[in-house]
Structures are given as structure tokens and as C-alpha cells.
Amino acid sequence: MNRHYYVSDDLDDLESLEHELEDSGVNIEQIHVLSDNEAELEHHHLHAVDSFSRSDVIRSGIIGLLCGLLASIIILSFTYFSGVYETITWVPPIFLSVVSLxxxxxxxxxxxxxxxxxxFRRFKEDLKMGRHVFFVDVRPDQEPTFQRIVRNHPHLTLAGDGSSTPEWITKSQIRMNKFTHWAP
Structure with a gap:
């Protein structure tokens, strides 16, 4: 899948684009709008980027985990090579390494x-200026349809391409949304 980024200041146009994409077979889970004006996105019924995805919590958490692993290795190595474990046993150093991790x-x-x-850091200035970032994860078979629809929206400014959410995650989101919106 490819991710295409566009910048616009016209939420009505983005709403129209989102509906056209949905009507042509692009799932709502593939379409996102990043904006600092969440209330307007809600008013226009646009699929906003959730606050968890807006932040860098996963990447920073993994970096913290790696630092914690390093600290744990240092604590346990010091305990082993200094021979302290013969005096105080292994329980305190293991506990300290788990707490550090x-x-x-x-x-x-x-x-x-x-x-x-x-x-999303590259869009920081656009967001400050009140613009909105519209991005879509497109499968290769959806690419021609996507390009045809986007050409009909001259207010969009291409902001680049990038790697998308893995397709298995998008499919899982689609299945989860179908499951949670199922009504007997």
C-alpha cells in the first residue's frame, strides 16, 4: 500500500473527496485527516487521526524500553562481576533491574x-496555519481510481508520499469496525 498526503484548507472539499473515495471502494479505515481543528472535522464528519496516533508514544516507549534493558543489563552485570550477589542474594538486583526497565x-x-x-512533524507549519492534512493508504489496484478522483479536486496540494499502515492492520481495523457496528 502507498500513502498519499495532501494539504488543503477547504474542509467541504475534503468531505466531498472522502465520500467519493468511499463510494469508489476505498474503506474509511484507509482515509485520515490530520488537523488542529478537531471540532470542525467532527462537524464535517471526517475521519480524524486519533490522538494516540498523533503522538509519538509508541516510538518513544520502545526507545525507553531499550534504555531500560540497557540499565537492567548494567545492574545485573555489576552484581555478577562485583560478587555482591554472594552477600545480598540476587533478589534486590533483579528487583531493581525490573523496576528500572x-x-x-x-x-x-x-x-x-x-x-x-x-x-507528521513535516506538517507542523501547515497545521499552525490552519490547513488540514488529508492522507489515504491506497492499494495498488485502487491507485487509478484514486488518482482520477483526486484530479477532480483542484484545492488539494500534493504534500508527498510515504509508507502506509501495514495492510494487515488496516484489514483488522475493517473487521473490527464491522464487528462493533453489527446490529441484529
Whole structure:
């Protein structure tokens, strides 16, 4: 799948584009709008990027986890090579290494919550200026239809391409949404 980014300041046009894409077979889980004006996105019924995905919590949490692993290795190595375990047993150093691992992971996640996702950092100025970032994850078989529809929207400015959410995640989201919206 390919991800296409567009910038626009016309939410009515983006709403129309989203409906056209949905009518042509692109699932709502493939379409996202990033904006600092969440209330207007809600008013226009646009599929906004959730706050979890806007932040860099996953990446920073993984970095914190790696730092915690390093701290745990240092604690356990010091304990082993210094011979302290013969005096105090292994329980305190193991406990300290587990606490260090958890604390570093937690701190990494807290750090990441405060930062914008690294994928969206390039749009920071556009968002400050009140523009909206419209992006779509498109399968290769959807590409011609997508390009045809986008050409009918001259207010869009191409902002680049990038890697998309893995297709298996998108399919899982589609199945989950069908399951949760199922009514007998």
C-alpha cells in the first residue's frame, strides 16, 4: 500500500473527496485527516487521526524500553562481576533491574505523548496555519481510481508520499469496525 498526503484548507472539499473515495471502494479505515481543528472535522464528519496516533508514544516507549534493558543489563552485570550477589542474594538486583526497565519504558511513553508523531512533524507549519492534512493508504489496484478522483479536486496540494499502515492492520481495523457496528 502507498500513502498519499495532501494539504488543503477547504474542509467541504475534503468531505466531498472522502465520500467519493468511499463510494469508489476505498474503506474509511484507509482515509485520515490530520488537523488542529478537531471540532470542525467532527462537524464535517471526517475521519480524524486519533490522538494516540498523533503522538509519538509508541516510538518513544520502545526507545525507553531499550534504555531500560540497557540499565537492567548494567545492574545485573555489576552484581555478577562485583560478587555482591554472594552477600545480598540476587533478589534486590533483579528487583531493581525490573523496576528500572518499567520506569524507563514508562518515561519513554510519557515523553512520546508530548511530541507529535515523527511522520507528521513535516506538517507542523501547515497545521499552525490552519490547513488540514488529508492522507489515504491506497492499494495498488485502487491507485487509478484514486488518482482520477483526486484530479477532480483542484484545492488539494500534493504534500508527498510515504509508507502506509501495514495492510494487515488496516484489514483488522475493517473487521473490527464491522464487528462493533453489527446490529441484529
Amino acid at each position: 518499567g520506569f524507563c519504558t514508562w518515561e519513554g511513553g510519557l515523553w512520546g505523548i508530548q511530541k507529535i508523531n515523527r511522520v
